[in-house]
Amino acid sequence: MRVLYHLPLSPFSRKIRLALAEKKLEFELRLEKTWERREAFLAINPAGDVPVLAEEDGTVFADSWAIAEYLEETVPTPSLHGRDAKERAEVRRLVSWFDRKFNAEVTENLVGEKLMKRQARFGVPDSFAIRAGHANIGYHLAYIAFLCERRNWLAGDHLTLADLAAAAHLSCVDYLGDVPWSAHEETKVWYARVKSRPSFRPLLQDQIPGIPAAPPYADLDF
Template identity: 65%
Template sequence: MRILHHLPLSPFSRKVRLALAEKRIPFELRVEKVWERREEFLAVNPACTVPVLQEANGLSIVDSSAICEYLDEAYPDMPLLGRTLAERAEVRRLVAWFDQKFYAEVTRNLLFEKQMKRLLGRGNPDAASIRAGYANLKPHLEYIGWLAETRAWLAGPALSLADLAAAAQLSTLDYIGDLDWSISDGAKDWYARVKSRPSFRGLLADRVSGVTPPPHYADLDF
């Protein structure tokens, strides 16, 4: 059976889960507590990060970008990287935006500081980082809103990995109650469309011990 090693609040794990679900590829979830540094997991991924996808034939793919590229090549019936060269370039640009820029400026400053830092034994949350995360959130949500209002989906005419990458980041912040949806109606409406898709059901059912999401988290109509 195909196994995805993940953490429930890892946005990169969530991106892969959404991609697998959109492509209707069956898989089994396995929580990997990376802070425990299991020898068996280190043998597969010396970086000790999630997600890691293990195929039934023994093939292991590490890193969400590598996994999603692999999935689009191995299972092309539901393309998530675009169909034309221009579409694929724009999808990859936005995926990099959310995986790198949004994560560094927003998610890392909020989710990592408020939730993951304690688990990894890296001290107390840094108040300055949290303030920066909240400050950076507004322009990012406004940019998502602009994309959603000027295109059918974030990268163009069809749902793509760009939508999944953005929704994965936002869903983790929404779970911990750190999103102010009043900032952008366009972003809120787009996110409501994404989270109404069948692929999102698994994420909306997630529950993490000690952290209760706000009531609207699993509400398809907010």
């Protein structure tokens, strides 16, 4: 069986978990504590980060976008990259938005400071970064609402990798209870649609030892 090396609250790992599940591909999850810099893991991915997908024949793929492209080319149905050139370009733009902009402005400032530093023992959280994360998230939630007002899903009429990337990042922040859902009802409705999909259920069962999920995290009627 293919193996996905991951961290539970890595949004990039979560994006690929969702993509695999949406394509109904079986896989085994293998926890990789990237801060330990295991030699065996570095041998298959010198970058030392997750996700990494290892196929049954021994082929290894690293980087979440490269893995997503590989999955789309080898298992094209259902398509997660868009139905035509324009939609595919929009999917790529939005995945980049969440994996770069949202990650830098929100995920790293909240999940990185409050959880990853603690797990990796990299020092105390930076209160300035946490305040910045709280200040930035509203802008992104409003942007998701803007997209939802004009489309059925974030990139168009169909669920795509853009929705999975956005939901992966938000789910990590939501684990900590740091998403102000009450002030962003339209975004909450969209997230509830993604959260209710069968592919999302395993993510809602994730638990970090010593850091329990916020009460609404696994609640579909949050």
